[in-house]
Amino acid sequence: xxxxxxxxxxxxxxxxxxxxxxxxxxxxxxxxxxxxxxxxxxxxxxxxxxxxxxxxxxxxxxxxxxxxxxxxxxxxxxxxxxxxxxxxxxxxxxxxxxxxxxxxxxxxxxxxxxxxxxxxxxxxxxxxxxxxxxxxxxxxxxxxxxxxxxxxxxxxxxxxxxxxxxxxxxxxxxxxxxxxxxxxxxxxxxxxxxxxxxxxxxxxxxxxxxxxxxxxxxxxxxxxxxxxxxxxxxxxxxxxxxxxxxxxxxxxxxxxxxxxxxxxxxxxxxxxxxxxxxxxxxxxxxxxxxxx
Numbered sequence: 001x002x003x004x005x006x007x008x009x010x011x012x013x014x015x016x017x018x019x020x021x022x023x024x025x026x027x028x029x030x031x032x033x034x035x036x037x038x039x040x041x042x043x044x045x046x047x048x049x050x051x052x053x054x055x056x057x058x059x060x061x062x063x064x065x066x067x068x069x070x071x072x073x074x075x076x077x078x079x080x081x082x083x084x085x086x087x088x089x090x091x092x093x094x095x096x097x098x099x100x101x102x103x104x105x106x107x108x109x110x111x112x113x114x115x116x117x118x119x120x121x122x123x124x125x126x127x128x129x130x131x132x133x134x135x136x137x138x139x140x141x142x143x144x145x146x147x148x149x150x151x152x153x154x155x156x157x158x159x160x161x162x163x164x165x166x167x168x169x170x171x172x173x174x175x176x177x178x179x180x181x182x183x184x185x186x187x188x189x190x191x192x193x194x195x196x197x198x199x200x201x202x203x204x205x206x207x208x209x210x211x212x213x214x215x216x217x218x219x220x221x222x223x224x225x226x227x228x229x230x231x232x233x234x235x236x237x238x239x240x241x242x243x244x245x246x247x248x249x250x251x252x253x254x255x256x257x258x259x260x261x262x263x264x265x266x267x268x269x270x271x272x273x274x275x276x277x278x279x280x281x282x283x284x285x286x287x288x289x290x291x292x
Contacts, residue, residue: 047233
């Protein structure tokens with residue numbers, strides 16, 4: 001593999017940004033993946049900042065972020081290019097001169113754009129586990145060799161420099177072993193209380209310490225509820241705090257309601273389905289009956 005495709009770190013180490021708190025483990029993972037010139041595969045609960053990692057990494061490097069959001073219908077070929085045969089047929093029927101140059105109907109995908117970018121970009125392949133099981137394997141050659149062939153035009157597209165590739169997964173499907181071998185893997189653990197405090201203070205620097213402490217106690221109580229179908233995430237905590245601040249909810253009122261049992265104020269920011277709402281209501285009712 002050519003050295004031009006194996007650009008290592010430019011010397012700067014990613015340690016997070018003013019808007020994004022990075023754990024020591026995550027910072028090491030990002031820098032290791034860049035040094036090894038391997039895609040960084042990030043797993044973790046939804047809402048733990050996997051996508052934002054790519055955004056903040058690109059911002060910290062002052063480079064472009066190319067986002068390829070994967071759906072259940074996405075095919076690997078779409079990341080390379082798409083041939084718009086329908087438009088060519090229509091132009092042919094209209095007598096357009098464009099039809100004589102097939103390149104007019106080739107639409108570069110995100111990998112193509114990343115390969116030809118003037119400055120080394122960050123390429124985000126977001127939620128890869130939503131695609132068909134064969135999708136990761138179909139990308140192996142392109143991610144490994146950093147080149148592909150355009151059959152319609154005979155071009156060979158080769159990366160002038162290896163993009164920094166961030167791949168996220170919510171663990172909905174197992175990824176193939178051959179694909180995993182080509183990645184550097186990191187699981188984002190759910191933040192502990194001190195890390196969550198730091199994250200919150202980035203977004204709400206003027207929040208009252210007592211309100212934050214009380215809100216985190218309520219939040220962790222909800223997360224630790226046995227049988228909860230969907231645990232609230234970091235992003236949902238931030239939404240909830242934003243609502244509490246908008247309603248000028250004081251720590252005393254929040255603490256009193258928490259001690260009395262029942263649903264927390266603006267619970268729709270934390271609980272996302274009716275089963276979890278019913279479960280929390282039931283547990284609160286039982287706690288009140290027991291005189292807690």
